[in-house]
Amino acid sequence: MSALESAQKIKVKFGDLISEPAEFRGEITVKLTDAEQINTVCEFAKMELGFNYLVDISSLDNYGEDPRWTVVYHLRAIDNVVEIRLETNVSEEKSELPSVLPIWRTANWHEREIYDMMGIRFSGHPDLRRILMWEGYPYFPLRKDFPLAGKPSELPGVAFTKISPMEGGPFVTVAGGKDAISREPRIRNPEE
Amino acid sequence: MATVQDIEIRDSAARSAQAADELQDMHGEKMVLNMGPSHPATHGVLRIVLELDGEIITKADPDVGYLHRGDEKIAENMTYTQFIPYTDRLDYLAPLANNVAYALAVEKLLGIHDKLPPRCQYIRVMCAELARISAHLLGLGAFAMDMGAVTVFLLSFTEREKIYNLSEAISGARLTTSYTRIGGVMRDLPPGWVAQCQKFCDEFIPALNEFETLLTRNRIWVDRVRDLAVISKEDAIDYGLSGPNLRGSGVEWDLRKKQPYLCYKDLDFDIPTGSVGDCYDRYLVRMEEMRQSTRILEQCIKKIPGGAENKTNEPVNVADGKITLPSKQKVLSSMEELIHQFMLVTEGVNCPPGEIYFGHENPKGELGFYIHSKGGGTPYRMKIRSPSFVNLSIVPKIFVGTLISDTVAILGSLDFVMGECDR
Numbered sequence: 190m191s192a193l194e195s196a197q198k199i200k201v202k203f204g205d206l207i208s209e210p211a212e213f214r215g216e217i218t219v220k221l222t223d224a225e226q227i228n229t230v231c232e233f234a235k236m237e238l239g240f241n242y243l244v245d246i247s248s249l250d251n252y253g254e255d256p257r258w259t260v261v262y263h264l265r266a267i268d269n270v271v272e273i274r275l276e277t278n279v280s281e282e283k284s285e286l287p288s289v290l291p292i293w294r295t296a297n298w299h300e301r302e303i304y305d306m307m308g309i310r311f312s313g314h315p316d317l318r319r320i321l322m323w324e325g326y327p328y329f330p331l332r333k334d335f336p337l338a339g340k341p342s343e344l345p346g347v348a349f350t351k352i353s354p355m356e357g358g359p360f361v362t363v364a365g366g367k368d369a370i371s372r373e374p375r376i377r378n379p380e381e
Numbered sequence: 382m383a384t385v386q387d388i389e390i391r392d393s394a395a396r397s398a399q400a401a402d403e404l405q406d407m408h409g410e411k412m413v414l415n416m417g418p419s420h421p422a423t424h425g426v427l428r429i430v431l432e433l434d435g436e437i438i439t440k441a442d443p444d445v446g447y448l449h450r451g452d453e454k455i456a457e458n459m460t461y462t463q464f465i466p467y468t469d470r471l472d473y474l475a476p477l478a479n480n481v482a483y484a485l486a487v488e489k490l491l492g493i494h495d496k497l498p499p500r501c502q503y504i505r506v507m508c509a510e511l512a513r514i515s516a517h518l519l520g521l522g523a524f525a526m527d528m529g530a531v532t533v534f535l536l537s538f539t540e541r542e543k544i545y546n547l548s549e550a551i552s553g554a555r556l557t558t559s560y561t562r563i564g565g566v567m568r569d570l571p572p573g574w575v576a577q578c579q580k581f582c583d584e585f586i587p588a589l590n591e592f593e594t595l596l597t598r599n600r601i602w603v604d605r606v607r608d609l610a611v612i613s614k615e616d617a618i619d620y621g622l623s624g625p626n627l628r629g630s631g632v633e634w635d636l637r638k639k640q641p642y643l644c645y646k647d648l649d650f651d652i653p654t655g656s657v658g659d660c661y662d663r664y665l666v667r668m669e670e671m672r673q674s675t676r677i678l679e680q681c682i683k684k685i686p687g688g689a690e691n692k693t694n695e696p697v698n699v700a701d702g703k704i705t706l707p708s709k710q711k712v713l714s715s716m717e718e719l720i721h722q723f724m725l726v727t728e729g730v731n732c733p734p735g736e737i738y739f740g741h742e743n744p745k746g747e748l749g750f751y752i753h754s755k756g757g758g759t760p761y762r763m764k765i766r767s768p769s770f771v772n773l774s775i776v777p778k779i780f781v782g783t784l785i786s787d788t789v790a791i792l793g794s795l796d797f798v799m800g801e802c803d804r
Contacts, residue, residue, distance in 0.1 A: 261736075267632065
């Protein structure tokens with residue numbers, strides 16, 4: 190069974206909940222319109238279509254758009270070497286969707302990481318703590334409105350470095366016709 | 382001077398209650414032990430909070446993130462080419478393999494990953510396999526050293542030194558290689574490199590045989606690692622393990638065979654798998670993988686297009702001025718090349734909008750890059766699927782019921798690196 194056939198089967202089973210499979214560079218992507226159903230779709234993919242291996246879960250911040258979050262699941266069927274990508278959107282007000290931990294246990298740390306970096310919560314996750322940042326850190330650093338330079342926090346005993354001076358030449362610049370200081374993305378406030 | 386006097390309780394019921402209390406203390410009290418973040422057996426800065434009942438672990442909670450540098454955030458703010466040096470610092474025991482994985486991911490987004498010049502493909506395969514041997518040698522050496530076999534560590538570092546010399550010869554750096562470019566490699570192999578690589582292969586197999594005599598049938602080694610931390614086939618898949626840890630559990634999955642990239646289709650090699658899924662199997666799989674990598678290297682040396690010194694001037698970069706930098710001579714003499722060079726340096730390689738995932742069989746497992754592009758020279762979002770991070774997530778399961786002295790063996794057999802885990 191090819192990736193496209195698998196995607197078609199999901200489409201047949203769930204109808205309007207699933208978008209038409211899109212293909213880019215030989216990879217098949219299907220979008221799920223209702224994030225609440227992610228569990229049901231994943232369970233079907235694992236039980237009926239043999240997608241027993243969850244490669245990765247990633248998240249996207251579509252800053253300035255509604256819905257703001259996209260959660261991306263990469264599924265793989267180890268036995269017949271098929272991969273598909275499953276995407277679902279989550280609105281900013283809600284920022285929550287069901288955990289797929291009961292289906293693949295590897296989702297545990299992936300979901301914790303997404304919570305840590307983006308602030309999207311997974312309902313039904315038994316242990317949704319920060320994983321890469323420390324407990325009590327107040328921000329979600331991978332959000333687009335979080336500046337590259339970082340933000341100071343009230344936490345005691347945490348070392349912060351200042352924004353590096355521009356004289357020695359910035360390390361990273363964004364291309365464009367402006368001067369060196371305004372091309373430095375760490376100084377730029379994403380809200381502007 | 383104060384004296385201590387035991388008071389005997391006369392009441393027999395009270396006496397038995399006191400005895401029960403003492404018994405309770407003996408059985409029930411658990412100790413929480415903090416291991417790491419700076420512990421020689423945690424290969425970096427992994428911290429594990431262990432709950433112990435005597436010497437037996439009842440609960441293990443790994444705490445990662447001490448080496449978090451925000452690589453994914455950094456990637457969003459620079460061009461695709463500028464991120465290559467950051468990939469060196471993911472799995473810093475195999476920087477060449479990370480370079481290859483990242484370049485292939487961006488090339489997949491560009492749609493040129495299967496149109497690379499043949500010589501470039503062979504060079505990249507050789508880099509990836511050298512990196513695999515180097516990473517496995519360190520993993521093996523550190524594993525053995527944690528168990529008290531220091532000799533293996535010293536011997537394996539002698540061999541690693543030769544690989545460092547090879548990587549210094551091609552890239553100018555021993556650790557921070559940054560050898561690949563989008564659409565090719567930094568430069569062609571230097572003169573004499575292939576012969577040096579052949580010499581390494583010739584010397585490596587006898588050295589590997591020597592390591593085997595020290596460990597594979599060593600009674601102490603086998604007693605300590607056999608039947609320890611058994612991971613079943615189902616668990617390995619369920620927890621998303623990859624690389625030697627997955628194969629050690631008997632799952633025949635190798636991206637080089639299952640989703641062949643570069644020129645792996647034309648090369649002959651086997652995938653070793655374990656039968657039990659214990660630490661010993663993972664060790665055996667790594668040993669065999671090094672032999673297979675040497676086999677691949679020797680085939681590459683024979684088959685590399687253009688030969689060792691590239692007498693026929695085979696290209697090593699894609700012939701597309703919008704992707705790879707033109708030669709300096711052309712930049713100075715031709716208008717179009719000058720424009721291409723200027724655009725590539727300032728704006729980066731212009732990638733089409735779209736999203737791709739590329740998984741590369743790295744020494745530690747599947748290193749994947751998910752790139753979401755909105756067009757232009759920088760990714761909108763780049764997620765790094767690091768094998769060490771995923772492999773470590775099984776620790777709370779396999780640690781339970783083992784002895785505290787076994788933790789170092791299990792960690793050694795999982796073979797992770799924190800630079801990649803924490804990103």
